[in-house]
Amino acid sequence: MGNSENQLHCLDCANKAECFSHLSKNELTKVTDSKVSIYYNKGEIIRKQGTFVSSILFVKKGITKIYKEFDHAENVSIVDFRKPGQLIGLPDIFTASIIQYSVSALTDCEVCSIDIRLFEKLLTENGGFAVGVIKSINNQTSNTIDFHIQNNYKQLHGRIAHALLVLSKNVFESDVFNVPFTRRDFAEFTNMSSMSVVRILKIFRSDKLIEMKDGLITLLDKAKLEHISRVG
Amino acid sequence: MGNSENQLHCLDCANKAECFSHLSKNELTKVTDSKVSIYYNKGEIIRKQGTFVSSILFVKKGITKIYKEFDHAENVSIVDFRKPGQLIGLPDIFTASIIQYSVSALTDCEVCSIDIRLFEKLLTENGGFAVGVIKSINNQTSNTIDFHIQNNYKQLHGRIAHALLVLSKNVFESDVFNVPFTRRDFAEFTNMSSMSVVRILKIFRSDKLIEMKDGLITLLDKAKLEHISRVG
DNA sequence: TAAAAAAACTGATTTATATCAATTATTTAA
């Protein structure tokens, strides 16, 4: 973890969140002045459940995971992931004062931290911005809710197939996961034991639905995975 | 189901959603003109998964349940509930064109239906309204996500205890459930079989944690229920 | 580069929970 040397103006940020396009140059300058950009190494904790909400985070680079800790972090459920261009903490706006879920870096990450007071101020002053934020929130939370509702309805084979497809489509945006994603991550995302994950991934491999090499996962037969996701 | 005879002006609505307090008299008149108020009998379907999104609903009276249908509604997972003063369909705003979850009346209900185009127009024009809506969305979705994340982590006794507490606190707003809530509703809300629900409620009854009489459920020992919810 | 730690894997066993198959009670409808 460390501060970024070059505090880029948000105007010049290549992959800023869609909602920021509704801000004026003046407003973006305010954001630039209030923000800090921070690097996190793979595995580092970005924010911690139970602490005070002070900022909205913007993922500039890397994949982050949002997770709920149980029993003093002995057990964990992964709630969702955030990738470049996405904001973290939107559901806290105007509501939560305590952070509900921890966030950590699944890969090396660069994250911008924006003062939540400023973010809320901009929302009240700029209706277009508010509309953009509503869009973001709705996309994020709808996906999260639907994933878990579906996941919990399925049996284990269906859960893994479903998770593979969702990760490919919504998170890694590729049929090849070039991201370190452990058996335990699968387990914590799908509510199952890591041993069961191992067993099912093995079956999927021998059935040529996926390939696993050098820590990379490749989806070979998405149609069959879709089918297992539905009926499994 | 039937139309309400008296189309009350939203200004005079006793329990309107908090966000409507940000609308001007003129804006509220527009809402009044566009809305229809409808009565639903217990059990009737209010909106159906898979159809087009055309409105935002406002619960004026009664309790509604939001649920996902699987396998042509042979199986169901209850996502959440909405009570008087709450809006239904907020996550569809600016995003979904197809309704993701069905909604039905758990009790006799009165529901206002507001054209979603008008709702979206008001959001772009009135920043205060947008802020109010963000608040509502965040409250609703945070509760929903957290309920299911917690539910799925727990074993069956914990699930029922947790569900009882959440229903009491967030939905029925009373330690006595004066609402018809079947074993099957419990099962569909907590992802378990209705036989398991029966067995666990029986244990809770004999342990004097709850009382069940005339279809009413009363929470007798919330402290113990909290404990079971945590460790169970 | 070796040692230590973490992750992946495997088979045997246990356990929580669903399913099955009835019976009884309660609603709803005719």
Add this chain to the structure above:
DNA sequence: TTAAATAATTGATATAAATCAGTTTTTTTA
């Protein structure tokens, strides 16, 4: 008001998945 339908209940049985206990492989660190 009775018949029909739906919901609640119960015990016996089946089974999916977790846990346990270990081994092997991979990754990290010293």
